[in-house]
Amino acid sequence: MNTFQAIIIAIIEGLTEYLPISSTAHMIFTSSYFGIQEDDFVKLFQVSIQFGAILAVVVLYWKKFLAFPTLKIGINFYTKLAFAVIPALVLGKLFDDKIEAVLGDPIPIAIVLILGGVILLFVDQHFKDKTTIVNEEDITVKKAVTIGFWQCLAMMPGTSRSAASIIGGMQQELSRNTAAEFSFFLAVPTMLAVTCYSVFLKTYETSQMKGYELILKSNDNIMMFLIGNIVAFIVAILAIKFFIGIINKFGFKPWGWYRIIMGTFLLIYFSYLK
Structure with missing residues (x-):
């Protein structure tokens, strides 16, 4: 992977x-397009x-x-996040190897992308009077x-942690x-735990190295790691503001249609064109 691909x-x-x-589906498809998806x-x-x-x-x-405003509110907020993240931590650890195996095949991920899009078309109407x-x-x-527990559905790449939760x-x-x-x-403790596990505890199969060892392996890797996090930070801030505005105005249908169109294109691409 070069710096351009990392950005x-x-x-x-x-x-x-x-x-x-x-996000997992989109990054997998992108790395597959670049031909770098197998690199640790x-x-x-x-x-x-x-x-x-x-x-x-x-x-x-x-x-x-x-x-x-008060210590009680703060404790309550973090208590909810602490308990809510437990299912993902436990199930994620149990099924880590199986998830890793699926990540190499874009076809089932494209199918899940489409199915999730169909569900999003009807979410607003289904929960309309239940707020x-x-x-x-x-x-x-x-x-x-x-x-x-709903968030755990996103362990299948293509589902979307955001959509499930x-x-x-x-x-x-x-x-x-x-x-x-x-x-x-909820994404904060969930993703922080996954990131820490991937960087400090997980041994990658091909290289037999820990994540931090892969990062420190070369100056290029260190630079790409830093640039990647800075770029993701800036873009995520803009995306969050954009997303809240869209769902408040249009609901989830636009995202449902996007998933269906993108999933269909990727299914055709990886099945027949690549």
Whole structure:
């Protein structure tokens, strides 16, 4: 992977991480197009640049993470996130190898992209009259954990962590906007745990090296790691603001149609054209 390819992948991560269109799918398709999808550093890079996207949420919602009206509100906020992230940590560890195997095949990911798009076409109508929670403070720990289990659906690449957790939030009677924001908040501990595991604990099969060893292997790798996180951070800030505006005005249908069109194109491309 060269610097240009790293910047493109980082832009895609920043654009798609918090949108219901699967950042993993888009990065896999991009790296496959570049012909670098089998490289261990590329696999690490695609996960590690999530750190930049994490910082984007913390910066945009810094009052939620750092400035609380009372200590009780702060403890309650972090308690909900702590319990909600447990299902993803446990199931992610159990199924890590199986997920890794799927990442190499773009065909099932394209199919999941299409199926998820069909679901998004009907989400707004299905949950239209079921909203009772419009503030994050009113989300109970039980509801947060339930949303955490919904988030686990995204372990299948192409599903979208954002889409799964937002739909889970709406199923738990959160408003569309509140579900989206809680999805952003839940992404922080989820993605931070995945990033730390990939960088410090995971041994990559081909190179038999830890993530941090791959990063420190060369100055080029260090530079691409830093540039990737900076680019993902900047683009994610813009994408989050854009996404909130779109769902408030148009709902999830535009993203559903996007997934269907993109998934169909990629299915045809990887089945017949490549």
